[in-house]
Amino acid sequence: QVQLVETGGGSVQAGASLRLSCVISGRYTYRAYCLGWFRQAPGKEREGVAFIDSDGSTTYADSVKGRFTISKDNAKTTLALEMSSLKPEDTAMYYCAAMWGRIGSRYRLESQVYNYWGQGTQVTVSS
Numbered sequence: 001q002v003q004l005v006e007t008g009g010g011s012v013q014a015g016a017s018l019r020l021s022c023v024i025s026g027r028y029t030y031r032a033y034c035l036g037w038f039r040q041a042p043g044k045e046r047e048g049v050a051f052i053d054s055d056g057s058t059t060y061a062d063s064v065k066g067r068f069t070i071s072k073d074n075a076k077t078t079l080a081l082e083m084s085s086l087k088p089e090d091t092a093m094y095y096c097a098a099m100w101g102r103i104g105s106r107y108r109l110e111s112q113v114y115n116y117w118g119q120g121t122q123v124t125v126s127s
Contacts, residue, residue, distance in 0.1 A: 002026040002033070002116040004079075004096050009121030016086050016125070022079040022096030022118055030054060030074040034099045037070060037081045038111055039092035039123075046095070048109025050081060059108045064090075086125045093120040 008020040020037070034053050040046040050070035051059040058070055069082040079096050097114035107113050 002028045002098050004098060004116060004118035006094065006096050006118045006121040009094060009123045011124040011126065012086055014087055014125055014127050017082070017084040018086065018123060020081040020083065020094055020096075020121060020123070022081075024077045024079065024096075024098065028077060028098065030072065030077065032100055034101070034103050034108070035070075035072060035079050036097045036099075036109065036114060037068075037079075038095045038097055038109075038114075039090075040095070040120075041092040044092075046111045048111065049094070051103075051108040052079070053102070053108075059105070061109060083123070086123075088125050088127045091123060091125050093122050095120045 003026045005023045031054050036051045037049040038046050039049050049061050052070045067085045072079045096118045098116040099114045
């Protein structure tokens, strides 16, 4: 089992920045897992935001490219999401997720392939 706990959400004005963190514990080894950030706004489906592979390669949703940066600290088994130039449409519950193994490029931002999920942290951006 792998456990994930997100922190860092909050309420900010448009244009501000936030950093989300996800602490990973349990039977997690950075070489064996892919990690991702997802978000879900009220009344909408969960959508993939950013992905980082075990080798450090990344993928982003078009809506956040150039504004969000995903990273991981293998030594501390933490995952981060740096968010800048936030917009009201970024308002959502943000979740980190993990999947054992490798993912084909077309599935990296698909929630159904991930095995483990955190409880979420709320991000609210006001105009």
